[in-house]
Amino acid sequence: MSDAHHTPPWRHRVEHVDTDASGVVHFSRYASLLETAALEELERRGAGLGALEEQRLDLRVRELRLSYRAAARFQDWLRLDARLEHVGPASLKLGVTVYREGSAPEPVLLAAGSLDMAVVNRESGEPTCIPLTLSAALKRSPSP
Known part of the structure; x- marks a missing residue:
C-alpha cells in the first residue's frame, strides 16, 4: 500500500x-x-498506541532501516515527514524522511528510513492479525 x-x-x-x-x-x-x-502518523489515522491497547495489541519493531545524508546540529529545526507504506495482515511499514528547515531556501534532506513493525498480542507477544476496524482506520486518509 x-x-x-x-x-x-x-x-x-x-x-x-x-x-x-x-x-x-x-x-x-x-x-x-x-x-x-x-x-504520530498512526495517531493521526486513529490507530495509535491507545487504539491498539484497547484491542489488547502492541507493536514490535522487526526492522529499522536508516540512511544518513547530512548532519543535524544543536538547535536546528527538523521536519519529519512520515507515511504509511504498507499494511499487512499483522504488520505495518512506515517510512520517515528527516529534513533540516530554516537557513537554506529549501529544506535539506538529512536522513530517510523505515520502520517495519509486527502487530502482536499484548500479553503473549504472538503476532496477531490487525482487527478490521483498525485496518480500515489505517487505510483511510489521515486527519490533519
Whole structure:
C-alpha cells in the first residue's frame, strides 16, 4: 500500500541531549525520531498506541532501516515527514524522511528510513492479525 495522502509533518528542535560533544546529532537519536514521527502518523489515522491497547495489541519493531545524508546540529529545526507504506495482515511499514528547515531556501534532506513493525498480542507477544476496524482506520486518509 502506498500512501499518497499528505499529512502535516512532525517538527523537532535539536536539543543538547540529541548531540555529541561536537554539537552534531548523534546517529542513535535518529531511531527515536523516526519512531516518534511514525507513531504520530498512526495517531493521526486513529490507530495509535491507545487504539491498539484497547484491542489488547502492541507493536514490535522487526526492522529499522536508516540512511544518513547530512548532519543535524544543536538547535536546528527538523521536519519529519512520515507515511504509511504498507499494511499487512499483522504488520505495518512506515517510512520517515528527516529534513533540516530554516537557513537554506529549501529544506535539506538529512536522513530517510523505515520502520517495519509486527502487530502482536499484548500479553503473549504472538503476532496477531490487525482487527478490521483498525485496518480500515489505517487505510483511510489521515486527519490533519
